[in-house]
Amino acid sequence: DTAVSQTPKYLVTQMGNDKSIKCEQNLGHDTMYWYKQDSKKFLKIMFSYNNKELIINETVPNRFSPKSPDKAHLNLHINSLELGDSAVYFCASSQDGLGQETQYFGPGTRLLVL
Amino acid sequence: GNSVTQMEGPVTLSEEAFLTINCTYTATGYPSLFWYVQYPGEGLQLLLKATKADDKGSNKGFEATYRKETTSFHLEKGSVQVSDSAVYFCALSDPYNFNKFYFGSGTKLNVKP
Numbered sequence: 001d002t003a004v005s006q007t008p009k010y011l012v013t014q015m016g017n018d019k020s021i022k023c024e025q026n027l028g029h030d031t032m033y034w035y036k037q038d039s040k041k042f043l044k045i046m047f048s049y050n051n052k053e054l055i056i057n058e059t060v061p062n063r064f065s066p067k068s069p070d071k072a073h074l075n076l077h078i079n080s081l082e083l084g085d086s087a088v089y090f091c092a093s094s095q096d097g098l099g100q101e102t103q104y105f106g107p108g109t110r111l112l113v114l
Numbered sequence: 115g116n117s118v119t120q121m122e123g124p125v126t127l128s129e130e131a132f133l134t135i136n137c138t139y140t141a142t143g144y145p146s147l148f149w150y151v152q153y154p155g156e157g158l159q160l161l162l163k164a165t166k167a168d169d170k171g172s173n174k175g176f177e178a179t180y181r182k183e184t185t186s187f188h189l190e191k192g193s194v195q196v197s198d199s200a201v202y203f204c205a206l207s208d209p210y211n212f213n214k215f216y217f218g219s220g221t222k223l224n225v226k227p
Contacts (some may be wrong), residue, residue, distance in 0.1 A: 004157070031213060041201055041220040043158075048213040055213045090157055099212030100146045100165045105157030 006106040023091030032074040037088040120218035135189040137204035145206040
């Protein structure tokens with residue numbers, strides 16, 4: 001069983017469209033994250049949720065809206081996609097968000113905006 | 115603020131060579147430090163970690179020691195294998211905001227047979 005899964009794995013879309021990426025973890029973790037990895041492999045945190053509550057929102061444009069229906073799921077919706085949104089988006093989870101524990105990453109969603 | 119700086123890659127080594135990937139950090143307080151590895155087409159996996167000064171993290175022959183005096187967490191391995199080819203990320207957790215992690219830009223390692 002995959003610990004952290006993301007769908008879709010690849011996403012190719014036109015500028016201006018709206019798209020969603022789904023993430024699920026079956027580890028029983030309390031905390032989930034979204035990261036963006038750019039073409040130079042630089043990884044930056046976008047959001048963090050703990051028990052469905054938003055904890056971190058890292059100056060991400062309002063076009064990005066995370067939603068956590070329960071603590072096992074953290075979805076990312078992106079409105080009005082722009083060329084600069086092209087990147088790999090990683091979902092991750094950790095046990096309780098206390099900073100010392102391991103984060104478990106999903107396989108990533110490769111988003112290409114044309 | 116908090117930040118992580120890694121040596122730029124790619125690093126190219128022959129099999130059985132000694133590996134060092136440098137990582138230095140800037141942080142207020144005492145962060146936890148991590149090394150993650152990313153194989154092609156996959157997500158990141160924890161390689162090792164250290165949660166306080168002078169701790170040594172180790173896994174699969176890799177080691178790194180938390181050096182508070184030099185604010186460093188360099189990754190080392192005595193004898194690399196082709197299967198170690200990947201991108202390595204140094205990271206820290208914000209000691210005052212545990213849900214926040216900072217990653218370095220990654221160092222690509224290529225190991226030739």
